[in-house]
Amino acid sequence: MDLYPFFDWLDTSLLADISKAYGGVFAVVQMFHLLGISMLGGMVLVGDLRLLNIVMRDIPSEVVIENTHKWFNVALVIIVISGIFMSSAVALKLYYNTMFWAKMASLAAGVVFVYAIRRPLLKFDHATIKPTTLRMLAITSILIWFTVAASGRWIGFS
Amino acid sequence: MLNELLLKLARWLDSQSWSTSIHESIYLYSWIETTHVLTLMVFLGMLFVIDLRMLGAIFPNVPASTIAQRLDKPMMIGFVVMLITGFLLYYAIPVRTTQSLWFRIKVVLLIAAGINAFLFRAKMQASSDSWDLDPVPPKRIRIGAALSLALWAGVVITGRTIAYDWFDCHKQLPYFMYWAAGCVDEMAALP
Amino acid sequence: MNKNNLEKAALGFAIATIISLTWFWSIQVGWVIETLEMAYG
Numbered sequence: 229m230d231l232y233p234f235f236d237w238l239d240t241s242l243l244a245d246i247s248k249a250y251g252g253v254f255a256v257v258q259m260f261h262l263l264g265i266s267m268l269g270g271m272v273l274v275g276d277l278r279l280l281n282i283v284m285r286d287i288p289s290e291v292v293i294e295n296t297h298k299w300f301n302v303a304l305v306i307i308v309i310s311g312i313f314m315s316s317a318v319a320l321k322l323y324y325n326t327m328f329w330a331k332m333a334s335l336a337a338g339v340v341f342v343y344a345i346r347r348p349l350l351k352f353d354h355a356t357i358k359p360t361t362l363r364m365l366a367i368t369s370i371l372i373w374f375t376v377a378a379s380g381r382w383i384g385f386s
Numbered sequence: 387m388l389n390e391l392l393l394k395l396a397r398w399l400d401s402q403s404w405s406t407s408i409h410e411s412i413y414l415y416s417w418i419e420t421t422h423v424l425t426l427m428v429f430l431g432m433l434f435v436i437d438l439r440m441l442g443a444i445f446p447n448v449p450a451s452t453i454a455q456r457l458d459k460p461m462m463i464g465f466v467v468m469l470i471t472g473f474l475l476y477y478a479i480p481v482r483t484t485q486s487l488w489f490r491i492k493v494v495l496l497i498a499a500g501i502n503a504f505l506f507r508a509k510m511q512a513s514s515d516s517w518d519l520d521p522v523p524p525k526r527i528r529i530g531a532a533l534s535l536a537l538w539a540g541v542v543i544t545g546r547t548i549a550y551d552w553f554d555c556h557k558q559l560p561y562f563m564y565w566a567a568g569c570v571d572e573m574a575a576l577p
Numbered sequence: 578m579n580k581n582n583l584e585k586a587a588l589g590f591a592i593a594t595i596i597s598l599t600w601f602w603s604i605q606v607g608w609v610i611e612t613l614e615m616a617y618g
Contacts, residue, residue: 251550259543262426266542269427270434277460284456287448295445299438330601337594345590349583361584364591371598377427381420412616413609 232323238312239319247317254317257310264306265377271296271303272373276366279354289362293350300342327386331379338372389568396480408478415478422471429464430538432457440531442522449518450527454510481574487553487567492544499537506530 238244247254277283278292315322322328346365354362399405408414438444439453476483483489509530517523523531553559555569578586 251552255543255547255550258546259539262423262542262546263430263539266426266430267434268431270431273428273431273460274435274457283460284452287452287456291445291447295448296435299434299444334598341590341594345583345587348578349580349587352580356580357584361587365587368591368594372594373427374424375598375601377424378420381423382416385416412612 235319235323238316241316243313243316244319247313254314257313260306261310261314264303264310265380267299268303268307269373269377271300272369276369279362279366289354290350293354297347304339322383325383325386327379327383331376331383334372334375334379338369338376341368341372389570392484392568393481393570393574396484399477399480405477405480408474415475418471418474418478422468422475425464425467425471426542427464429461429468430542432461432464433534433538436461437531437535440523441528442520446521450520450523451510451514451518482554483548485555485567485569485571485574486548487563488544488547488550490566490568492541492548495537495540495544499534499541502530502533502537506534 247257274283275293275296278285278287278289284292315328346369349357349361349365408418435444436454436457439448439450445453476489506527509526513524513527517527522528551557553563553567555564555567555572555574559567559569
């Protein structure tokens with residue numbers, strides 16, 4: 229599946245007209261992107277550090293995980309929307325950028341991981357799940373989202 | 387007077403070989419910058435959880451003070467890393483940054499966020515007994531939390547815009563901006 | 578999916594992620610080292 233037509237379309241879309249012409253608008257959207265990343269990072273870290281028994285040990289991990297779901301979703305939506313806007317400014321360049329695709333791949337992996345594995349599994353009583361599995365879940369989650377963020381920053385350098 | 391002094395300090399930092407090394411390095415500057423940005427997930431991430439709790443939007447069944455206390459340490463770890471990397475970023479490009487309008491606004495916002503956090507903590511310690519278990523804290527607490535988020539959002543955007551040269555001293559600017567950016571040497575930022 | 582299978586899927590996903598990300602980052606670090614060697618010898 230070649231996504232070139234999408235990037236070609238994005239490059240000349242209304243979004244691109246705005247993102248290319250108005251640096252200020254771009255910067256504000258980027259701020260939302262960064263705030264979204266922070267929020268997502270916070271929700272992921274709080275949950276994962278709890279699963280690793282590092283923070284909030286006196287609060288049941290089920291409660292911690294439950295509470296982070298909603299704001300994780302909010303953060304992801306903010307990130308994706310602002311991300312599409314930002315990519316419209318350099319759509320064709322991104323299409324040929326390896327780091328961008330590395331980021332998209334890890335993002336896709338992250339989304340599948342969260343909605344198909346982490347959430348459904350953590351709905352069960354955590355005491356009935358092997359501690360090793362819980363720890364592996366947490367490490368995987370931190371690794372994936374760190375990679376998404378780091379490779380995202382690196383797009384700008386490469 | 388103050389601006390001359392700051393520029394002098396910046397020039398002194400700029401003359402040090404470490405400053406030049408970071409600035410001219412192939413990767414070091416990018417790594418420091420990446421660490422600075424990625425640590426947002428730790429520092430602002432924890433702050434988001436705490437402030438959202440104070441807004442009554444998360445962890446309704448856990449006491450507000452518990453959330454604030456338990457997440458204080460990871461948040462401060464993030465803050466220290468941001469402070470160190472932030473200083474290194476300034477140290478690498480001191481002269482231009484000193485005369486940057488955005489950097490100056492950022493410092494002011496940082497101080498404001500610090501004062502807000504200090505007042506917030508004091509207010510919380512004085513009154514948390516009465517509302518600690520409430521899913522939604524009282525209004526003055528919510529205002530403090532919203533202010534905190536708004537100030538940090540301001541810090542993030544001004545931090546980002548330091549990289550843009552829209553209002554650098556060598557550009558044609560309204561007098562007010564010259565004044566606010568503290569332009570002493572208009573050509574200082576140019577290579 | 579039942580819980581047992583989910584747990585297995587989680588472990589499989591975790592191992593696959595850890596392997597592929599270690600591979601990914603080691604390539605990046607390799608490039609960095611290569612560039613630094615070219616620049617500073």
